[in-house]
Each structure stands twice: as C-alpha cells, then as structure tokens.
Amino acid sequence: MRPFTVLTAVAAPLLRDNIDTDAIIPSREMTSVSKTGLADGLFAGWRYLGSATGGRDPDPGFVLNQAAYAGTQILLAGTNFGCGSSREHAAWALAEYGIRAIVAPSFNPIFYGNCIRNGIVPAVLAADRIARLASAVAPDPQRLRITIDLSAQAIVGPDGGTDAFPIAEEAREMLLGGLDAIDLTLKRSDDIARFIARDRTVRNWVYPTA
Amino acid sequence: MLNDPARSTTLFEKLWDAHQVMPIAGGGLILIDRVLLHERTGGIALQTLAEAGRTVAAPDQVFATMDHVVDTLPGRADVTMMPTGTDFIRATRVQALAAGITLFDIGDPGQGIVHVISPEQAIVLPGVTLVCPDSHTCTQGAIGALAWGIGSTEAEHALATRTLRVLKPKTMRITVSGRLGRGVTAKDLALHILASYGASGGKGCIVEYAGQAVEALDVEARITLCNMATEFSAFSAIIAPDEKIFAYLKGRLYAPKGAAWHAAIAYWRTLRSDPDAAFDIELAVDAGSVAPSISWGTSPQDAIAIDGIVPADAAARPLDYMGVAAGAKVLGLPIDAAFIGSCTNARLSDLRRAAAILDGRHVAPGVRAICVPGSTAVKHAAEAEGLDQIFLAAGFEWRESGCSMCFFAGGESFGARERVVTSTNRNFESRQGPGTRSHLASPETVAASAIAGRIADPRTPER
Ligand code: SF4
Numbered sequence: 001m002r003p004f005t006v007l008t009a010v011a012a013p014l015l016r017d018n019i020d021t022d023a024i025i026p027s028r029e030m031t032s033v034s035k036t037g038l039a040d041g042l043f044a045g046w047r048y049l050g051s052a053t054g055g056r057d058p059d060p061g062f063v064l065n066q067a068a069y070a071g072t073q074i075l076l077a078g079t080n081f082g083c084g085s086s087r088e089h090a091a092w093a094l095a096e097y098g099i100r101a102i103v104a105p106s107f108n109p110i111f112y113g114n115c116i117r118n119g120i121v122p123a124v125l126a127a128d129r130i131a132r133l134a135s136a137v138a139p140d141p142q143r144l145r146i147t148i149d150l151s152a153q154a155i156v157g158p159d160g161g162t163d164a165f166p167i168a169e170e171a172r173e174m175l176l177g178g179l180d181a182i183d184l185t186l187k188r189s190d191d192i193a194r195f196i197a198r199d200r201t202v203r204n205w206v207y208p209t210a
Numbered sequence: 211m212l213n214d215p216a217r218s219t220t221l222f223e224k225l226w227d228a229h230q231v232m233p234i235a236g237g238g239l240i241l242i243d244r245v246l247l248h249e250r251t252g253g254i255a256l257q258t259l260a261e262a263g264r265t266v267a268a269p270d271q272v273f274a275t276m277d278h279v280v281d282t283l284p285g286r287a288d289v290t291m292m293p294t295g296t297d298f299i300r301a302t303r304v305q306a307l308a309a310g311i312t313l314f315d316i317g318d319p320g321q322g323i324v325h326v327i328s329p330e331q332a333i334v335l336p337g338v339t340l341v342c343p344d345s346h347t348c349t350q351g352a353i354g355a356l357a358w359g360i361g362s363t364e365a366e367h368a369l370a371t372r373t374l375r376v377l378k379p380k381t382m383r384i385t386v387s388g389r390l391g392r393g394v395t396a397k398d399l400a401l402h403i404l405a406s407y408g409a410s411g412g413k414g415c416i417v418e419y420a421g422q423a424v425e426a427l428d429v430e431a432r433i434t435l436c437n438m439a440t441e442f443s444a445f446s447a448i449i450a451p452d453e454k455i456f457a458y459l460k461g462r463l464y465a466p467k468g469a470a471w472h473a474a475i476a477y478w479r480t481l482r483s484d485p486d487a488a489f490d491i492e493l494a495v496d497a498g499s500v501a502p503s504i505s506w507g508t509s510p511q512d513a514i515a516i517d518g519i520v521p522a523d524a525a526a527r528p529l530d531y532m533g534v535a536a537g538a539k540v541l542g543l544p545i546d547a548a549f550i551g552s553c554t555n556a557r558l559s560d561l562r563r564a565a566a567i568l569d570g571r572h573v574a575p576g577v578r579a580i581c582v583p584g585s586t587a588v589k590h591a592a593e594a595e596g597l598d599q600i601f602l603a604a605g606f607e608w609r610e611s612g613c614s615m616c617f618f619a620g621g622e623s624f625g626a627r628e629r630v631v632t633s634t635n636r637n638f639e640s641r642q643g644p645g646t647r648s649h650l651a652s653p654e655t656v657a658a659s660a661i662a663g664r665i666a667d668p669r670t671p672e673r
Contacts, residue, residue, distance in 0.1 A: 018409055018509050020638050028620035031294040033253050033301040035362075045640060052626070052644030080410040080443055084638060085617075086345035087251065088361035109379070109414045109445050110345055114361040168377050169235030181363075182264065185371045188232070188239065192373055195231040195241060203228070205466040205474035206243050206338055208270045 001119045003178035004150050007100055009073035011146040012063045013134035019077060020084030021111065025093040026051075027085075038093035068141045074148065076134050077104040079127065082111025091118040101148045103130055103155060103165075116171045119178065121150055123165040133157050150176055218484040220381050221450050222416045225356040225481070229339050237377040242368045244271055244333060246342035247311075248324045249302035250278035250619075255343060255365040256305035264370045265309070272311040272369065273333055274302060277323045279619060280316055282582050282609040287316065291621030309369075320463075322585020322611045325349040325553040329433060330587055332462035336451035336478040341368050346553050346635065347446070348439040352432035353459070354451025354481055356416075359440060379445035380490040382415035383483070386423040388497040393669040395563075396431035397555055397633070397652040399423070400438040401503035401513035403495060409511040412444035415491060418483060419449050423497035429458040430559040437554045438635050441510040450482040502668055505637045505650040506540050507532055512637070516655060516667050517541050531639055532647050533627065540649065540665050546628040548573070548660035549642075550606075551582030552616040555633035555653045560584075561592050564653040565600040567661070567671050573605035574663025578624070580607045582614040606660070618643040631659040 022045075029041025044051045046062045058065040064072055075094075081104040082090060091114035094102070101121040115122040125133075136157050137144045144158035150172060155163045167175075174181060185192075200207060219227070230238040247255065252274050259266070266272055279295040280286060288296050299316070306313040314320040320327060325346055328334045336354030341347065343365040350357035360374070368374050390399065404411070417439055419432075427435065432449050439447035456475055459465045466474045501515035507528035514520065520529070522537040534540055550556060550564055561583065573579045581601045583589035589611055592598055598608045615622055616634040623643025624630050630648050633656050634641075637648040651659070654668035662672050 022617075022638050022641060026640065027618055028293075031620065033257065033297050035254065035258065052640065080413070083409065083443060084345065084636065086343055086347075086359040086361055088343070088363060091361070106410055106413055106443075108443055110359050110361060110440075113364060113377075117361065117363040168237070170237065170375060170377070173235075181375055182262075182367050182370050185239065185367065185373055185375065188373075189371075192231055192239075192241070192371065196372070199228075199241065203337070203477060205470040205477070206335070208464070 001178040001180065004100065004119055004121055004175045006147065006149045007073060008145050008147040009100070010069060010071050010141050011074035011076055011133065011137050012069040012072040012141070013076045014063060015076065015078050015131065015134060017078035018080045018083055021082060021087050021090040022084055024082065024090040025087070030087070030089050035092045036096060038089055039096035042093040042097045070142070071098070073098055073100045074146055075099055075102045076130050077102055079105040081107050083108040086110045088114045091115055091120060095120055103133070105130065116174055117181065119175065121148060121175060123148065123155060123167070125155060125163055125165055129163050218487045220483045220487045220489060221418055221448060221481055222356065222381055225337060225339070226378065228337070229356070231373055234375055237375065239373050240339060240376045241373055242341055243338035244273070244340040245365065245368050246324050246328060246333070246340065246347070247272065247274040247302070247365065248278050248344060249276050249280070249298045251343040251362050251365070253298055253302035253305055255362045255369065256309055257301060258362070259366045259369055260305065260308065264366070266311060266369045267372045269310040272309070273314070274306045274311055275314040275321055275324050275327055276302065276316050277611070278613045280612050281621070282612040282614040284610060286610055292619040293621070295619070295621065319586050319590070322587065323553045323556070323613055325437070326557060326584035326588065329353055330462070330585055332459045332465035335459065335465070335474065336455060337481050341365065341374065345440045346437055348444065349433055349437040349553055351439070351446050351448040352429070352436040353455055354449060354478065356446070356448065358446035379414055379416045382412060382417045382444070382491040382493065383489040384417055384419050384493045384495060385421040386419065386495045386497050387421050389423055389426060390497045390500055393502055393654065394500050395652045395654065396427055396434040398503040399497070399500050400435050401505065401510070401650060402500045404438065404441055404511045405503070405513040406495070407442070407493065409441060409509050410443040412439060412442035415444050417442065417444045417447045418489070419447060424449060425452065428559065429454055430557045433557065434554055438510065441635055451478050502652065502655055504540060504631070504655060504665065506534050508637055508639050510635065510637060510650060513650070514540070533629070541667065542664050543629065544664045545577060545631055545659055547624045547630040548577060548579040548656050549615055549630055549632040549634065550653050550656050551580070551584070551614050552634040553584060554635040556582060556584030556588065558588050558591050560633065560653045561588065561597050564657040565597045567654055567657040567668065568604040568606070569600050571604055571661045571671070573660045577660055577663055579605055579660045580609060580615065582609040583611050586611050615642050617641055618646070631656045631665060
C-alpha cells in the first residue's frame with residue numbers, strides 16, 4: 001500500500017449527509033470477482049446521465065465532472081459518510097479513482113476501517129469547518145488546494161488556516177507506513193497460539209470437535 | 211479475564227477482555243472464533259488470500275453460504291439474472307473447497323441468508339466473537355455474541371491470523387422499558403429507535419439492548435431488533451443471553467453437545483453487564499410509545515407511525531424520490547408491490563405472523579407480492595405447516611431462499627417509481643432497483659398492505 005505522509009490536492013465538496021455505499025458504487029457496477037476495475041463505477045448514479053440503464057454520459061451538474069475539480073484527491077463530505085453495506089468496493093473504487101483523503105463530520109465504522117486498509121485518510125472534522133473549507137476552495141479549486149498532513153494530524157486550508165483531526169495511533173501508523181496489517185499480526189503468531197492454548201482450557205466448547 | 215470482582219464491567223467489556231490477545235494502540239488484537247462468508251464478498255477474500263500465498267488458519271471455524279447473488283426463483287442454478295453472478299458463485303465454490311471450509315451451496319439444506327442460518331445452526335453462540343464481510347452481522351449479537359461486520363481485507367486478516375486488530379468501540383445501552391402494544395413488533399421498535407435518535411445515533415458504539423421489553427422478546431424478534439443496528443451506524447449490537455437463548459440453541463447442528471454443552475451454559479450464564487457497570491451513553495425508550503411504523507423517505511431514520519404524517523420540514527429530495535408529500539400521511543398510498551424477505555424479517559415466526567393476516571384473503575389486483583424465506587430450513591419448516599399454501603393462495607410468489615430483492619445487484623428488481631412495502635432494512639435510493647420506492651415495515655404491515663393494495667395498518671386488516 002502507498003504510504004500517506006503529506007498531500008496537497010484539489011478538494012471537491014459533496015456536502016450531503018448519509019452518502020451510502022450504494023451511492024459511492026452501485027451494486028450493479030460490481031460485476032467482477034475483483035478489487036480493481038471499479039473507478040468507472042464510482043458515484044455512477046450521480047456521475048452519469050441515465051446510469052441505471054447503462055448510460056455513461058457525464059452529468060455536467062456533478063461536481064467531479066466539472067473541469068474546476070479535475071484531479072480531485074480530497075472529498076469534503078457530510079455526516080455518516082460510507083453508511084450502508086460493508087462492501088469494500090466503495091473504498092476500492094474511491095482509491096482507484098484517486099481519492100486519498102475524505103473529510104467528514106463522521107464516518108460509518110466499517111467504511112472507516114476499509115479506508116485505513118486501502119490508504120485513504122478518513123479525517124473527522126466539524127461540519128461548519130468543512131463548509132468553510134468548501135467555500136474557501138470554491139473560487140478556484142485548482143489553485144486553492146487543501147493540504148492534509150497525517151503526521152501532524154492537520155488539515156490546512158488555502159488561506160493557511162489549520163484544523164487538527166483525530167485518528168487512532170494504530171490507524172495513523174498503518175497509513176503513514178503503508179503497512180499490511182496481516183504481516184504485522186503474523187509476527188505475533190506465537191502470542192496468538194499461546195492465547196488460544198490457554199483459551200481452550202476455559203472455553204473449550206468454542207472449538208469445533210470434528 | 212471474566213468476573214474480575216474488583217471492576218464492574220459491561221457485557222461487551224467481558225467479551226472483549228476474554229478475547230484480547232494483546233492491547234494495541236486504541237484497541238486490541240482480538241481473537242476471532244467464527245468467520246462467515248457469502249459469495250458476494252467471500253469469494254474475493256478467499257481468492258486474494260490464496261493469491262498472496264496465505265492460508266485459512268482455522269478452516270473448521272469458517273462457514274460460507276450462497277445468498278446474495280444466487281437467484282431465488284424455483285429451479286435456480288449457477289446461472290443468475292445478475293450479470294456475471296455465476297462468476298461470484300463459482301469463485302466462492304472453488305475457493306471454499308480449496309480452503310477446506312464448510313460451504314452451504316445451492317441445493318444444500320443448510321443454505322440461506324448468512325445471518326439467518328448462523329443462529330439456526332448454532333454456528334453463532336453466546337460469548338463468541340464472529341465476523342463476516344457484511345454490514346448486517348450485528349444481527350447475530352442477539353444471541354449474546356460479539357458479532358460485527360467487516361470489509362473484505364479485514365476478512366482476509368481474520369482468516370489468515372484468527373484475529374483482528376480492532377479499535378475499541380464506545381459502549382451504549384438502550385433500555386426499553388414497559389411492553390410493546392398489540393400488533394407492535396421488534397421491527398417497529400427498531401424503526402422507532404432510528405426515528406428518535408437518527409441514522410448516526412449509535413455511531414461507532416457497541417449497543418446493548420436491555421430492559422423489560424427486550425427480555426420479553428422471543429429469540430427471533432431479538433434477532434430482528436439487532437439486525438438494524440447497522441442502520442443506526444453502530445459498531446454492533448448485543449443482548450445478554452438468557453434461558454430463552456439456551457433453549458433455542460440446544461440440540462442445533464453446531465451447538466456444543468454433552469459435557470461441552472454444560473460447560474458452555476455455565477459460562478454463558480456469566481455473560482451479562484454488572485448491575486453498576488457504566489456505559490459511555492445511556493438511552494431510554496418507552497415501549498408503550500412505539501406504534502406500528504413505516505418509513506416514508508430514503509434513510510431508515512425517516513420512519514413514522516403507520517398513521518402518522520411525513521414531517522412538514524422534510525427535505526425535497528427524499529420527498530420527490532419517494533413521491534410523498536410533507537405534512538401528509540403515507541397510510542393509504544397505493545402500492546405496486548409487497549416483499550417479505552431478508553435477514554431482518556424472514557424467519558419462521560415472521561412468516562407465521564404474515565400468514566395469519568393473509569389466511570383467507572387475497573392480494574389486491576395489480577400488486578406483485580413476493581415471499582422469500584430467510585433460509586432453506588425456514589422454507590421447509592413453513593411448508594411443513596402449510597404456510598406456503600396460505601401465501602400462494604393469497605397470491606404471493608413463494609421463492610427459494612436468498613437475499614433476493616432486499617438489494618439490487620443488476621438482476622431482478624421492482625422497477626422505477628414502483629412503490630414497495632418491504633420487510634427489509636434499507637430504503638436508500640435504488641436499493642431495491644433503480645428508482646424503486648421502498649417503505650420499510652414489519653411483515654404484518656407488508657401483508658396487510660398487499661391485501662389492501664395500499665399502505666395499511668396491520669391492526670385493522672381489510673377483507
Ligand atoms: S438479506 Fe439484505 S441486508 Fe440481509 S444480508 Fe442479504 S442483502 Fe444484506
């Protein structure tokens with residue numbers, strides 16, 4: 001996974017609340033047993049005209065289709081972003097499209113974890129601060145960029161104004177190092193085996209006997 | 211470990227402590243006792259794991275089923291209405307065989323919706339940790355397990371290491387006092403809680419449902435209540451297991467047997483929050499104030515009493531999408547379809563209650579009505595007591611088990627602007643098909659509405 005340190009990029013506003021995983025990638029866009037080839041289906045219902053019937057003409061009203069927001073890598077979103085299905089395709093599609101950070105007042109917990117495991121920074125920030133960032137970039141999004149500094153846990157607006165955002169230590173380290181969680185945990189195999197051996201003496205009924 | 215006398219703890223904390231291999235920043239490395247998979251996301255997880263040269267560490271603790279993609283029409287096979295659905299089915303089959311895990315394939319009597327078959331076969335037990343790459347895994351907390359939904363990459367982690375790195379959630383208790391009124395179900399209670407506290411009201415919390423009204427619920431109703439915790443943005447839900455749960459599990463396929471059963475029961479009886487345990491957030495709900503409920507909008511929080519009115523200040527977008535008016539009732543709106551199915555409300559008790567309303571009546575002309583049992587076992591049990599005949603005589607389609615039109619995957623759907631009363635859990639835009647308007651309600655309300663041809667009050671069904 002690509003490590004995330006500091007990113008300065010175009011940020012696009014999608015300031016609706018409760019943007020669910022069906023909206024991020026409709027189920028009908030997930031047609032292969034694969035983690036890739038999903039960027040084209042990102043926000044398909046909003047991005048394309050007549051997408052329900054396979055339409056692929058960009059809807060000029062959708063923010064990511066506008067030239068001013070070309071190359072967007074940061075999304076500014078509403079509360080409870082990523083609610084709905086646990087489909088990791090939502091995170092895969094966002095990452096493949098090029099989104100590297102999402103700033104929202106809150107995230108669905110499963111989606112939040114999926115972001116961390118796919119190199120996307122989920123930054124929690126109060127709604128009024130997010131609205132202010134969105135207006136700050138609006139006059140010229142290509143020039144008025146936002147910086148996300150993960151080590152400092154800071155979001156810097158185009159005017160230099162800085163907000164701190166919280167992120168758990170473990171999640172931060174994984175994103176900073178681009179680490180694979182399975183490798184990290186497999187280093188603890190002996191501890192896990194010891195724990196299970198002890199657990200079997202307390203909860204032997206948990207373990208199938210076949 | 212369990213029962214530290216020096217500390218008053220919540221049920222969640224007891225389970226967490228019993229499974230924590232070691233602390234990590236913000237949480238713990240948690241032992242996972244059961245992993246469940248389905249063909250929509252499980253095939254990808256197993257395949258990616260194999261491609262990375264990793265193996266499933268404890269295959270006897272991993273179970274997979276075919277529910278999401280598979281068709282539910284009689285005579286179904288690997289070919290699906292969903293484009294490329296066959297690829298998902300075959301990949302899951304091949305990978306499950308290679309990994310040596312148990313698979314409930316098409317045609318297997320154990321097949322069904324993952325969250326229905328797990329309690330039914332006692333794969334989930336009180337006091338276990340269980341994960342599944344599916345957001346409604348919270349459903350299974352009703353049995354007294356710590357069960358939660360994860361992504362595919364986390365599923366790979368659980369399969370490869372028997373553990374997950376978990377950030378510790380906050381604790382919330384929702385105490386439901388009093389008793390539910392006549393004709394008011396666990397589904398109505400779930401919708402009422404969503405309407406009262408909002409779709410992000412449980413954000414990131416492990417929610418323990420407690421109180422007199424929760425204790426009074428039978429096991430299947432508890433499962434319905436916990437099912438919609440993900441709609442509440444919760445990490446998961448849990449209910450302290452009691453004698454009803456033990457009686458329900460006894461003798462089921464994967465339940466412990468003999469001495470192990472007695473050891474298990476002794477352990478399970480310790481699984482409750484201490485009387486003075488502190489929760490981060492406490493909410494209280496009066497069961498007496500809950501009415502049969504229905505959703506009017508495109509978020510599960512958009513729920514009102516069946517005879518209530520859509521909020522006067524409702525936003526334009528959901529009103530427009532749903533074709534409903536602010537300040538008006540949805541009761542009496544003509545419907546195009548009725549759907550009884552899903553991991554929320556398609557267990558035997560749900561079908562019985564719906565059948566009691568349908569018995570001797572017929573679906574209104576022009577209404578498409580479908581019943582999809584939650585599992586093959588539910589289907590067989592319902593047929594054994596003649597419920598299928600009641601559904602069929604009433605004009606319902608009687609299907610094979612699966613998720614079916616709970617969600618739209620590109621195959622079967624109800625159609626744009628069609629109004630559906632549905633026993634499922636999500637009413638997002640296009641959840642049940644492009645442009646489809648979904649009204650969430652109990653199976654009783656679905657049945658009563660199907661007969662009336664319009665949204666109806668289940669307490670006063672028409673002829
Ligand atoms: S029935 Fe619906 S909610 Fe339940 S697992 Fe299937 S798709 Fe998900």
